[in-house]
Amino acid sequence: MAEEYESQTSSEQMTTLRELLAQPDNQFCADCGAPDPKWASTNIGVFICIKCSGVHRSLGVHISKVLSVTLDEWTDSQIETMIEVGGNANANAIYEAFLPPHYMKPGQDAAVEERSEFIRRKYEDQEFLKPTLRISSSSSMPMFSSNSKNSLKLHSLGKKTSNKMVRNSRLSRLSHAFRKSWKKCDTKEIDAKISLVRS
Numbered sequence: 001m002a003e004e005y006e007s008q009t010s011s012e013q014m015t016t017l018r019e020l021l022a023q024p025d026n027q028f029c030a031d032c033g034a035p036d037p038k039w040a041s042t043n044i045g046v047f048i049c050i051k052c053s054g055v056h057r058s059l060g061v062h063i064s065k066v067l068s069v070t071l072d073e074w075t076d077s078q079i080e081t082m083i084e085v086g087g088n089a090n091a092n093a094i095y096e097a098f099l100p101p102h103y104m105k106p107g108q109d110a111a112v113e114e115r116s117e118f119i120r121r122k123y124e125d126q127e128f129l130k131p132t133l134r135i136s137s138s139s140s141m142p143m144f145s146s147n148s149k150n151s152l153k154l155h156s157l158g159k160k161t162s163n164k165m166v167r168n169s170r171l172s173r174l175s176h177a178f179r180k181s182w183k184k185c186d187t188k189e190i191d192a193k194i195s196l197v198r199s
Contacts, residue, residue, distance in 0.1 A: 025089035034108035045085025
């Protein structure tokens with residue numbers, strides 16, 4: 001009985017996900033504008049094309065967890081995140097809030113290098129993000145006491161590895177920070193940015 005309920009819930013959630021994908025803003029890749037995206041970054045909350053999904057995968061799951069809308073099994077929390085973000089227009093209103101006015105996003109036929117550079121700048125470096133939403137390394141540096149085992153482990157890994165761990169820790173919290181920011185954003189500001197994205 002419980003298994004039957006779970007499968008119904010999952011089926012209902014997948015139907016909701018497909019309805020979200022069918023919305024006009026989600027009919028195009030969030031990064032390059034290619035039509036009919038069938039992939040998604042479940043922790044960022046965007047629908048993307050297969051070419052951009054490859055770049056997202058190269059960022060690592062701590063930045064972008066990629067799933068197929070049609071081939072992969074989704075958890076309820078992944079679907080809830082997609083629904084909560086609301087799709088590409090809402091996500092881009094945040095991630096591209098400070099995209100320079102004459103900046104040309106890569107198109108659907110862009111070279112891998114151009115596509116990769118843009119996606120890394122957008123999600124990994126947070127270059128186009130509103131400055132108050134950016135996670136600075138100083139404010140999110142893990143605090144370990146000098147006699148802590150974690151501190152010793154971090155020290156023994158070397159500077160390069162420890163910096164990577166700190167960066168990964170910062171970036172894994174980024175999507176959580178955005179989800180909290182949805183409640184804080186002025187809806188007029190989001191609507192204005194969405195209308196800019198649509199035009």
